[in-house]
Every structure is written in structure tokens, then in C-alpha cells.
Amino acid sequence: MKLGVINHHLKVFLKFVQFSLMTKMAFRFDFFFGYLIDIGWLVFTLIFFKIFYLNVDSIVGWNYSQILILLGVYWIYQSLLYGLVVIYNLRRLPKRIWTGELDLYLVKPINSQFFVSLKEIWSPIFLNLIPAVWFIYLGLNGLGYQPSLVNLLVFVISALSGILIVYAICFMVVSLAFFVDKVDNLPYLPLAVIDYLVAYPIDIFKGKVKLILTWIIPLAFVCSFPVRILLGQLSLVYGLYSVLLALVFVYFSSLFWQYALRFYFSASS
């Protein structure tokens, strides 16, 4: 892909962020209520794990501090994926396909997958990153551990790659809307499955299930492996694996999108 094309898409994305912020901040009440809901669920997740640890010492060898770090990474994953891609974009994609509104996206001089995935942003995501980073800091503090700069860098790269992997999987599932009729909740299907699988340490699964979730549907690279890279418990080469897997999955999602578009019949908008 040429550098000029990447630069162009980056500029367009920054404009998307700008317009989304401008639009959402016009309704300040909605903006802050949306953030309040997110904080509510974060507090619930914290209480959930707190109650677990009142009754058990560890979950598959993960103590409370390590779980706090996992929770922080999970929150970053959720905030970025939902805020950038899911809430206003992927969730509305099936309806755009059925009503023919997708025409407006396909005729623009920009990559259509990029456009349908990132057109509108859920603004509170940037505020959501603050408590997430705070949890990671608390967890590291609780362990008395300071990661090296290299570990930190590879951790960030692997966490972002994990988000890309999930995005690609969700995008492919949502693209099935070209083939099935009137399934408004199609985007919720992969998310409901994936969200609950990545929110806990991958070690809760054993045998073939763990193998599948590590290398075939690589959800271990979303939260568990980045945390272990940060804590120096996993080789840094897994950071490279995560990038390769992300590239492969995004490439396949692009191929599937191009294939599915052949089945699109505009509703003459």
C-alpha cells in the first residue's frame, strides 16, 4: 500500500474523529451520560472480581493484581473496539446493507471497508482509557513490578494487534448480512462470544479449546498474552506473532468484504 494512500486515510480518519467529537459534544448531557454508563460497567467488573477474590486466592495462578492489569487491558480493548468501530459503525452495517444506504459508502473515493468501519466515533472512548491505564498502574504497583521499556512497547503493539484481530473477526461475521435477511443483532453475536472469552485469563481453558483460542481463533492475543508480555512472563516474539496474526486476519476480512460486496443489491437510493 502506498504511503500517500495511508496518509490520505489517516487524514480522513482524523476528520472523522473531529466531526464525531463536535457532533457529540453538542449534546453534552448525552455525552456524559454515555460515559457514566461505561464507568458503571467498569465499576461492576471491578466489584465482580473483588467478590471472586474474597472467596478464592487465585484464578488459574492469576492473583488480584494480575487480574487488575488484565481488566485494564480488557477495558482498553473494549473502549477502542466499541468506540472506534462497533457502536456507530458495525452495529448499523446490516441495516445499511438492507436499506441500500451502503451505496453512499461505496461511491466515495476511499477504501469502503475503512469507511464503513470508522466513519463515526463514540467520543467517550478517550475518557475510558484513563481508568484503564490507572488499573494497569495499580496492578503493577501491587506486584511491585516495573516493566522495561521494551516490554512496554511490545505490550502496546501486541494489545493493539489483538484489537485488530477481533475487529477482523467481527467484520467478517457482520459481512454475513449480505447473505442473511433481517438479522439486526448480527454484530452482537461475535462480540458476545469474544468479549466473555477475552475478559478472563486464557488459562481457564484447557487442551484443544485453549489451542483453538490461541492459534486458530487467536483470542489469547487480545488480553492474556499482552499482559504476560508486560509482566515478562512471555517471550517478546509473541509480540511479533500478534502483529502477523493481525495482518493475516485483517487481510482475510478485506478479501471476504470484497467477495460479499458482489451479493449487494442497491435499493436505488
Add this chain to the structure above:
Amino acid sequence: MMVKFKSFLKVYLQTFIYYRLQAFVWAVVDVMPLVVLIFIWQAIYQNQSLVAGLNFSQMVSYYFLLTLIFQLIYTAGGKNTISLEIYNGQLVFFLLKPYLYLKRVLAEEISWRSIQFLLFLPLFFLLMFLVKDNINLSLNYLSWLWFFLSLALAFFISAFLDYVCGLTAFWLVQTITLFHLKEICYWIFGGLAFPQSLLPAWLQKLNLFLPFYYVFAFPLEIITRDFYFQEIALRFAVQFVWLMVLFLVYKYLWKKGLKAYEAWGN
């Protein structure tokens, strides 16, 4: 009165059969968190035989039944029907009709639940096959009688709690926060996240006076643990009182809301 209700049921059942794939997706979405929790407990029980007085079989039985009860009890008419129709003015259309709005909403709820439950059954049997060696339920017929009675009351508590949240749309610009708050309360106090015995003792006592406990946790506890007669009688009494309170709050908000309601166009 029942003729109109049956007619609604028939119409909505026919409508929702058309959306059966959507119902199946919701069934999977609803069940997934509970299935993953079984994996977590399996991992935890490798290092200890009891957690808060419960062994692994009891824990698995709890979540196994919870997946079934959730499909039967959980209602969403407040968010998907009532608050939406208040916001977009469609409520006026139904106010002019010669039937109770509540009757229509309940019929829609029961129809959707029925279709989703039927589509959920194959998943349920698959789950049963996977965990059959760890299911440990009461064989006492009286327990099952209390269970189904509490389930019926739980459905209406869930419905009226949901509809009360929906009716706040008469006054509030944003009701979604209330619905999310209700969900969080179900997860913590209602027994969706874990059995009540995992909560601190003071919170367990407080929980007996909150409505959320009587939606999922109470019916489940009837089957998975033993009760003295006085205990179960008291809890049924509180469950019934909550049902009455929520019904009266619903009636009050409906009456007040209609006086404040304005709609135009449509």
C-alpha cells in the same frame, strides 16, 4: 379479555417466527457469559473443593439452571417497546385502541420469550450433555412446585421492573442509564454473576429486601439448596410484596405519565 390477549399472542408469535434467526442470536448472546463462568469455576475448583460452601457440582448446577431461567424470565419490553414508543410518539396510536396497553406489551413479551426459548432449547440440551456428570438438583417434588411458583412471580417482577424503567421516558431524555443500572443490579444482586453465598454476609441480608434477588437468585436457590419452611414462606411473601409494589408503581407512573405526555405528527 382473554380473547384479545390470545389474539395478540397469535399475531406476535407469527411476527417473531419470521425473526427466528434474530431470536437464536439473542439466545446465544444471553447464554455465553454464563457458559464462560462455568469454565472459570472449573479452573478455580482445581485448587479447592469448596467455595463459599458450594462444591463444583452445585456451582455447575447453578449456572446450568440459570441459563434456562434467564431465557424464561428476562424481559426487555421496557427498553425495546415502551420507552421507544413514548419517544417516537407511537404511543398515541395505542392509546386510541380499545385495549389495555399493558396487555399488548405483555403479549409481545411472552411471544418473543416463547420463540427465543424454543430456539434456545438445542443449546440447552447441548450444554446439558456437556455438564451432565456435574448436575446436582433437588428431587423433592415440593421444591419443584415452589420453584415454578417463584418463577411465575419472578417473570412479573422482571416485567414490571423493566416497564417502570421504560415509563420514565415520559419525563427523562435519557432512560438508557436506568436500564444499564438495572442490568448491573441483576448481575450483582440478582445472582447472574455468582451465587448469593459469595457475597459478604451483610450484603446477603440486604439483598433479601431488594427486588433483584427474587428474579433469578431466589428461584435458583429453591432448587439448589434446602430451605426451612419459615425461610421459604418469608421469601415468598417478600417476592409477592415486591410484585405488588412494582405493579402499583407501574400504574401510578402510567397515570401520571399520560397526563404529562405530548405527541404530534405521526
